[in-house]
Amino acid sequence: MPSFIDRVVLHVAGGDGGDGCTSIHREKFKPLAGPDGGDGGHGGDVILAVDPRTTTLLSYHRSPHRSAGKGTPGMGDWRRGVDGKDVILPVPEGTVVKDDEGRVLADLVGADARVVVAQGGTGGRGNFSLASSKRRAPGFHLLGEPGQVRDITLELKTIADVALVGYPSAGKSSLIAAMSAARPKIADYPFTTLVPNLGVVEAGQTRYTIADVPGLIPGASEGKGLGLEFLRHIERCAVIVHVLDCATLEPGRDPLSDLDTIEAELAAYSERLGDDNDPLFTGRVPLMERPRVVVLNKADVPDAAELAEFVTDDIAARGLPVFTISAVARTGLRELSFALAERVGAARAAQPASAAELAQQREAARPVIRPAAVGRRGKEDIAVVRPINHPTEGRVYQVRGERPERWILQTDFSNNEAIGYLADRLATGGVEDLLVRAGARAGDAVLIGAIDGGVLFTWEPTMTTGAELLGARGTDMRVEDYHRRTNAERRTRYHERMDAKEAARQELRDEAAEGIWTDASSWSRGGGGDDEEAGS
């Protein structure tokens, strides 16, 4: 059985959006009745949702890849593609979601807490919805955007009122079994408990939860034993109970030094927690200031009872309440459960009145980081343009920004009209202005997106060649006769034209300062070479 099921790395993928459709409506006596290609469906999201019936992250450890459904392509007759299905992953309450850089994306507390961890891609627009008065019969559609893909880490931090801490085999599981209806595994070998067990205790009017966590050994705060796996669970418990084994035969151990060892580990962990130890985040007092109770266990063993009596005063002298019990013989449990109820009650009274109040305070104290929005629901940013040194292309103007990068993903580069549409979008979206301001000139290499996976092309500003190139139908003259040619012919023509321009530019460049401008001819993905068909 894996020991780290309360921390899993999950690979999540939103569904890809379906492509739009290019279609011309046909009717009897009216074979070309305008565009009727529908939009592609949106991809589904991957969502984490708190589910009270889920108590561990075990199932994600077994199958860590989760993807939402794809949107289907649009079709003729104005039919829209079908949206991909969302995938809803149930997680236990107390699951903290982090991205691959360790930033907290969500802290799922509350019965209906949920978060989208991978957004589905937006469906591509069909030629019907791309039609405008300028562009009456678009011969292209937009591609569906890929869904968001990423690795997230889920960590389960048990939410209980009381945490039982102590060395392996101290009797923590035995104690929770004696105090509540929980039936954890109990055995005489260390690290029997790998996943925290939760029990509910009723003492008088107070009802509280108690968590038995895996055993702790020296060095746990540096990850020894089950280390941090264990320590994570005490972060959210209001009261800490030290369970000390008075019958251990291990050399060098006795209740007092065990107590010191565990306290030192808690202090080291608290240090590590840093910001997360902040009461505003946990809603509790910092770990080291939380109330503690000491339990001397195994008093049914004669020697142990003697030892317990012997150390009681020492521990009490440190200001800690002490209870001598036997989890097996079930002695001393009633006093203990009432003493815990009292401290839990006090901790609850000191807490912010409501979860909402806590959330509000927390929000004010630190920015809540939410998953970066991609696709249809996201707020769109402004592009940034800067000259960079491309590893293979030399000096390149790089354009970064959600909008232009999405446009690239939506463009079918085998369709010249779609490329023309992209050029229009870049011009009207202000990217051309930014290029001019950044100092780019016609013929410079421009990269939209990251160095890997971005699209590299030679820039021809529409503002200098623009108006005169716009045909009567609003189509780009660079692709003027698109409707009379096959795809392959169009592509070839386009590349011939680009090559000719490139040759002309090359001459100019040769005269200009050497080595500054580089060759980045025609559209190519990821900085790779030209298309196979180019120059044929």
Ligand SMILES: Nc1nc2c(ncn2[C@@H]2O[C@H](COP(=O)(O)OP(=O)(O)OP(=O)(O)O)[C@@H](O)[C@H]2O)c(=O)[nH]1
């Ligand atoms: N005699 C006696 N034995 C006990 C008592 N409590 C627990 N034990 C025994 O101690 C051993 C370990 O008990 P567990 O409850 O599994 O200990 P634990 O602290 O949960 O151990 P880990 O899960 O490994 O960290 C078992 O053999 C228990 O039967 C007790 O009060 N008296």
Ligand SMILES: [Mg+2]
């Ligand atoms: Mg145990």
